[in-house]
Every structure is written in C-alpha cells, then in structure tokens.
Amino acid sequence: AATDVKGKTFAVATDTTFAPFEFRNGGGDLVGIDMDLLHAIAENQGFSVDIKSLGFDAALQALQSNQVQGVIAGMSITDKRKLIFDFSDPYFDSGVQMAVAKDNETVKTYADLKGKTVAVKRGTEGETFANSIKDANGFTVKALADSATIYDDVKAGNSVAVFDDYPVLAYGVSQNNGLKIVTPKEAGSSYGFAVNKAQNSDLLAAFDAGLANLKANGDYQKILDKYLSAPE
Numbered sequence: 001a002a003t004d005v006k007g008k009t010f011a012v013a014t015d016t017t018f019a020p021f022e023f024r025n026g027g028g029d030l031v032g033i034d035m036d037l038l039h040a041i042a043e044n045q046g047f048s049v050d051i052k053s054l055g056f057d058a059a060l061q062a063l064q065s066n067q068v069q070g071v072i073a074g075m076s077i078t079d080k081r082k083l084i085f086d087f088s089d090p091y092f093d094s095g096v097q098m099a100v101a102k103d104n105e106t107v108k109t110y111a112d113l114k115g116k117t118v119a120v121k122r123g124t125e126g127e128t129f130a131n132s133i134k135d136a137n138g139f140t141v142k143a144l145a146d147s148a149t150i151y152d153d154v155k156a157g158n159s160v161a162v163f164d165d166y167p168v169l170a171y172g173v174s175q176n177n178g179l180k181i182v183t184p185k186e187a188g189s190s191y192g193f194a195v196n197k198a199q200n201s202d203l204l205a206a207f208d209a210g211l212a213n214l215k216a217n218g219d220y221q222k223i224l225d226k227y228l229s230a231p232e
C-alpha cells in the first residue's frame, strides 16, 4: 500500500492549540507530537503533507466535506466517530480530566459544580463527558472553539472548570497556565489519525506502516520524550 502514496501530497487538518500535540512554538512554527509524528511518517513512507491548522471541530468538518484527506488532532477513536471515519492504529492513550483556576479552593469534585458553568471545546470527548454528568450534578456546559479560549474563560471567572484531555491539561499546568487539575482521569479513548470512511485507505495504510516503523526504530519514543519529558 505504501507505494500508492509515494510522491503524493495529502492535505491534513489539525487543531490550532492543543499542546503538546499541536501548537505554535516561539518562532511561530506549528510543532508538537502530532506534527513531528506525521512528518516522520510521511518521510518514512515517501509522501508529503500540507498541514491546515483549523481548530478541532473545523478540522473534522473539513475532512467530512473532503477539503482535506486526513485529520491528526489528538483525535480520540470513538465508536460514534467510527461510523463516519476510519482510524489508524492508536498512537497515544488519553482520557478526560477536570481543571479549575489555580486559586480555586472550593471546587474539587463534580458535585461542587452545582449551579455553576463549565467550559468545554466544541465537538470533543470533554464536551461529551461534561454533558453526560451535567444533569446529575446540576451544572451548565458552555462549548467554545478551542482549548486556549476555554482556559481563558476559567481564568476570567466566567466558567468555574474545564474538561479536557489529561495530557493537554498536565502540559498546560506544567507551563503555569493558571489552572490546576482536581479530579482523577476518566477512562478515555486513544488518539488516531482519521480519514473519511472507505476513502484514502492507501494513506491510512501508509500511516500505520510508518507508525510501526517509527515504533520499531525508536523514533516514536523520541518524539514523545521530546515533548513530554522536557516541555519547551
């Protein structure tokens, strides 16, 4: 299958800010685990990528309308999404967690959210999880476009908490983003590269072949270590 992609260029959509998976570094370049992984796989398999940094919900819409051939965006492999997308082999295990402002001493559990508003990123597992427990705990869910905006909403005091993927929350907290994590991880899905169902199967096969090669030669682990052991 890998030969079918050789020399071709594929448009791949991603999120705007989802560090350490995709984010702009000090020089304005889009970097992160997803970006390094995709570039390394493309090189390994002999294809090129044209990255479109659109935002999470917008990336999924761009894929569905065939403006791009793939999405890599810390995108969780869920049963619901598998109805419309085909996913690569999983490349990172994740799950949802709750964070509040660093100086908040009153909200420590889901029950403490009673009567309050929480911010989530539209179209994400964090949104789905928040909606699944909001009635039982009596809180309101506000969906916004990206991770930076939901974190700002908490810091501004408009929302009291966010639900987001734990590696992303942990990375942000390690960078002193003004939040702290207060609940255990919810069991979550793994991340995968997505294409539209039954389309671009050669690209998907090349991604899986490249991922397997990078796992075998140690480059996959090097990419993880670069962003997770010593955050920039």
Ligand code: GLN
Binding pocket: 015, 018, 056, 073, 074, 075, 076, 077, 094, 121, 123, 124, 125, 126, 165
């Ligand atoms: N992993 C989450 C999901 O797929 C969030 C992805 C993201 O915000 N980029 O829903």
